[in-house]
Structures are given as C-alpha cells and as structure tokens.
Amino acid sequence: MLTNRRSSRICCLDLDTFFVSVERLFDPSLVGKPVVVGASPGKRGVVTSASYEARRLGVHSGMSMADAQRLAPNAFYVPTRHGTYGRYASKVKAILERYCPEVRTASVDEFILDFRGCEGLYRRPEDTSPDATIERVVREMRQAVQDEILLPSSAGIGTSRTIAKIASGRAKPAGVLMVPSGSERDFLAPLSVRKFPGIGPVAEANLNQAGIQTLDQLMTLPPGPTRQRFKGLMRQVDGICTEQRVADLAPERPAFSEHDRKGGVVGSISNERTFHADVGNLNKLEAQLLALVERVCWRARNRGVLARTFTLKLRFSNFETLSRSKTIAPTNSDLPVMRCLRGLLLQNLAPGRAVRLLGVAFSKLTLEGQQLSLPYDRGGRGDVSMAVDAVRDRFGYEAIRRGAAGGRSRWEKRSPHDGGSEATEPDQAANARKV
DNA sequence: TCTGGGGTCCTAGGACCC
DNA sequence: TCTGGGGTCCTAGGACCC
Numbered sequence: 001m002l003t004n005r006r007s008s009r010i011c012c013l014d015l016d017t018f019f020v021s022v023e024r025l026f027d028p029s030l031v032g033k034p035v036v037v038g039a040s041p042g043k044r045g046v047v048t049s050a051s052y053e054a055r056r057l058g059v060h061s062g063m064s065m066a067d068a069q070r071l072a073p074n075a076f077y078v079p080t081r082h083g084t085y086g087r088y089a090s091k092v093k094a095i096l097e098r099y100c101p102e103v104r105t106a107s108v109d110e111f112i113l114d115f116r117g118c119e120g121l122y123r124r125p126e127d128t129s130p131d132a133t134i135e136r137v138v139r140e141m142r143q144a145v146q147d148e149i150l151l152p153s154s155a156g157i158g159t160s161r162t163i164a165k166i167a168s169g170r171a172k173p174a175g176v177l178m179v180p181s182g183s184e185r186d187f188l189a190p191l192s193v194r195k196f197p198g199i200g201p202v203a204e205a206n207l208n209q210a211g212i213q214t215l216d217q218l219m220t221l222p223p224g225p226t227r228q229r230f231k232g233l234m235r236q237v238d239g240i241c242t243e244q245r246v247a248d249l250a251p252e253r254p255a256f257s258e259h260d261r262k263g264g265v266v267g268s269i270s271n272e273r274t275f276h277a278d279v280g281n282l283n284k285l286e287a288q289l290l291a292l293v294e295r296v297c298w299r300a301r302n303r304g305v306l307a308r309t310f311t312l313k314l315r316f317s318n319f320e321t322l323s324r325s326k327t328i329a330p331t332n333s334d335l336p337v338m339r340c341l342r343g344l345l346l347q348n349l350a351p352g353r354a355v356r357l358l359g360v361a362f363s364k365l366t367l368e369g370q371q372l373s374l375p376y377d378r379g380g381r382g383d384v385s386m387a388v389d390a391v392r393d394r395f396g397y398e399a400i401r402r403g404a405a406g407g408r409s410r411w412e413k414r415s416p417h418d419g420g421s422e423a424t425e426p427d428q429a430a431n432a433r434k435v
Numbered sequence: 436t437c438t439g440g441g442g443t444c445c446t447a448g449g450a451c452c453c
Numbered sequence: 454t455c456t457g458g459g460g461t462c463c464t465a466g467g468a469c470c471c
Binding site for chain 2: 038039041042043044045046047048062063064065066067069080266267268269270271272273274319357359361
C-alpha cells in the first residue's frame with residue numbers, strides 16, 4: 001500500500017562539477033576544455049573539482065595535483081577561489097526556494113528539498129500522476145537554475161534522501177531521475193556497492209574481497225558467515241527500500257544552533273595547514289600554532305561558543321599522523337588555548353622530526369554565557385583582543401595579524417632540536433583571497 | 436612535487452564512580 | 454580479595470563525505 005509518507009517526494013539537487021562551472025562563468029573560454037580546480041600548481045595539494053573533459057583524461061577529485069598534471073599536462077589549472085562558490089550556492093538556493101517550501105543545504109554543491117504535500121499545489125491537467133507533477137516541477141526548477149545563473153545541475157527524486165542522492169548521481173550530467181516508490185530495490189540492485197553513501201574505499205575493498213561487487217549481491221547474501229559479517233550494512237540498504245518513513249532529511253548546516261542533551265553545542269571547529277615545505281624548527285612551529293589558535297579562537301568567538309576540548313594534530317614527513325587532545329575549563333581566548341596546545345606540541349614533537357601538517361580543533365562546545373557554574377577562563381580577552389576582533393569583523397580575518405603569529409614566536413623557548421634549516425614559508429596560496 | 440581542508444560519526448579502552 | 458557490572462567521561466584513531 002502506498003501512503004503519502006512513502007511517496008517519492010524528496011529531491012536532491014546537485015550542481016555538476018560545481019567549482020569548474022563557476023570558474024567557467026568567470027572565464028568562458030574554459031567551456032568545453034579540460035579544467036582542473038585545486039591547489040596552485042607547484043604547491044602541495046589535491047584536485048578539488050575536475051571537468052568531464054578532464055575526467056576523461058583520468059583526473060578526478062582527491063588526486064594529487066602532481067598526478068593530475070602528469071595525466072593531463074595540457075588541461076587548464078585554476079586555483080580554488082575561496083568564498084566565491086558559497087555565494088553562487090546561495091543564489092541557487094534562492095531559486096530552489098521559489099519552488100519548494102523546504103530547502104536544506106547539505107553541502108556547498110548539494111541541496112535537499114522536501115516536496116511532500118506539494119502535489120496539489122503544482123498539479124496540471126496534463127500530469128498523468130502526482131509523481132509526474134513533481135518530476136515536471138523539478139525539471140522546471142533545474143532549468144531555472146541553468147537559465148538564471150548558468151549553472152548546470154542534476155536532480156534525483158525518491159522516497160528518502162539516500163535514494164534521491166544516489167539518483168542525482170545517476171542523472172548526471174544535467175538530468176533528472178525519479179525513482180518511484182516501490183522500485184528502490186530494482187534501482188539499487190545493479191549499482192556498485194561504492195555508490196551507496198557510507199560505503200567508502202575501505203568498506204568497498206572488504207566487500208569486494210568477499211566477492212561482493214553490487215548492491216544486489218549484498219542484499220541477497222545467503223545465510224552464512226559472510227552474511228553475518230555484513231549484516232549491519234545489509235540492514236542499512238534494506239531499510240532504504242522498505243522503511244515506512246522519510247526521516248533522513250539533511251540537518252541544516254551549520255548546525256550550531258542545535259544543542260545536545262546536556263546543553264552543549266553540537267559540532268567542532270578546526271583549522272589545519274599543510275606546509276609548503278616540512279617544518280622542523282620549533283620556533284617556527286610555535287608561530288604557526290599561534291596563527292592557527294588565533295584563527296580558531298576568533299571563529300569560536302564569532303559563533304559565540306566556548307570549547308572545552310582542544311586537539312592538536314601533527315602529520316610528519318612520512319605522513320604518519322597523530323592527534324592529542326586535552327580537556328580544560330571552557331574558553332575561547334587565545335592565551336589559555338595556546339598554553340594548552342603548546343604543551344601538547346612540546347610533548348609530542350620528537351627531536352629531529354619535521355612536520356608536514358599542523359592542525360587545531362575545538363570540540364565539546366558550549367554557548368558563551370551558558371557556563372553557569374563551570375569555571376570559565378576569560379584570560380587573554382582584554383581590550384586588545386576586543387579591538388582586534390572588531391577590526392576583523394569589519395575587514396576580514398586577514399586584515400590584522402598579531403606580530404608573533406606571522407614571524408618569530410613570543411612563546412619561544414629554545415629546545416634541543418631547534419635550529420632546523422628547512423624552508424618554512426606557510427602555504428599562503430591555500431588561503432589567498434582572490435576577488 | 437605523491438597524498439587538502441572542513442567537517443561528522445563511530446569504536447574502543449581506561450579511569451573513575453557507585 | 455580472587456574478580457561483578459553499569460554508567461559516564463576522556464582520549465585516540467579511523468572511515469567517510471564534499
């Protein structure tokens with residue numbers, strides 16, 4: 001029996017090669033050519049977005065720029081344009097909201113729309129069914145995005161967010177695909193297990209090793225140890241086909257208005273940086289740490305949150321990565337956070353080891369002003385910090401910089417393994433603002 | 436010139452308390 | 454004092470997503 005709750009009314013609209021498409025708006029000569037958006041050539045980094053022409057040459061997102069250039073030396077390489085893509089995503093969302101009362105942003109290039117209850121609103125005499133009405137509206141909406149902002153996108157429609165998401169991928173490029181209620185199993189069966197959200201490279205390898213390539217093979221495993229091993233996954237896939245609810249809508253993101261049961265704030269805030277060249281000099285690492293701490297503290301203050309747990313992330317030259325965290329009194333002030341993380345840095349930096357990546361993360365967040373009886377460290381947020389924040393609020397983070405963060409550290413304390421000779425210029429291009 | 440950066444979620448062991 | 458268990462917090466790591 002088909003109830004309205006089980007109808008195909010959830011839509012996922014996904015912008016096709018989004019970053020590449022935006023770059024083509026800025027430079028129309030790139031249309032029809034292989035385009036790769038990512039780190040600046042010559043810098044450490046990976047491909048963020050590759051046009052279909054570049055994909056035909058073997059380039060895909062996540063690949064190192066070095067590999068991409070080897071495969072496609074004649075492609076057009078464009079550095080990532082921070083901030084710009086978000087503005088285009090907002091324009092897209094505004095269009096979608098004309099067509100659907102419930103639009104959620106799932107990521108910078110992906111939106112989830114809930115059309116439940118809208119069939120009557122849009123129905124036309126020529127529509128052969130409520131499903132046909134919704135599919136027609138989604139096609140019109142997709143075309144509006146194309147015509148008004150010149151951005152291609154694809155849309156999938158299904159009974160749940162997961163089906164809609166997979167369908168949008170099958171609809172690319174520039175298509176619309178509806179998966180009618182009841183046909184989920186037939187739709188999923190022939191697909192590679194990797195197409196299912198949540199199955200990544202590791203799970204895929206495990207499944208393949210067990211002889212499972214397709215979702216059909218997964219869903220029809222005969223009783224036995226293999227079935228036992230993957231029963232959690234089977235339940236997940238099966239649930240998508242049979243569950244009588246449509247509960248997996250995207251949470252609105254950012255989710256900082258959401259509180260957990262204990263009044264905390266859901267989520268974390270982090271920044272990390274891969275250096276252009278590995279850094280072994282402790283003073284320089286401390287200066288970089290300070291720069292990261294200042295930035296994340298600033299972001300926390302902007303969101304009005306305090307953090308209790310502070311995590312330091314280190315990645316060494318050989319790509320070995322470790323994280324060390326410490327929980328202290330809630331704060332968002334540079335000084336106590338720096339004290340905490342500097343301690344972790346000194347404890348975990350073996351002499352002679354060069355650092356490739358340094359990262360800082362804040363978690364166990366609470367709203368500022370809510371820490372009733374908890375000790376709350378206000379140290380370091382004096383008039384100077386307030387003034388610095390005020391400038392940054394008006395002109396952006398990069399408008400002002402504490403002396404120590406850019407050069408020599410005020411927190412310095414020479415150590416035995418100090419005095420390395422590596423180049424330590426931070427990878428400025430990663431955060432360069434282009435207009 | 437191998438391997439980004441922002442996140443979320445899950446697991447698992449140990450400490451500690453009752 | 455021969456060995457129990459919950460529950461919760463903290464920490465570390467890893468899979469996954471875009």
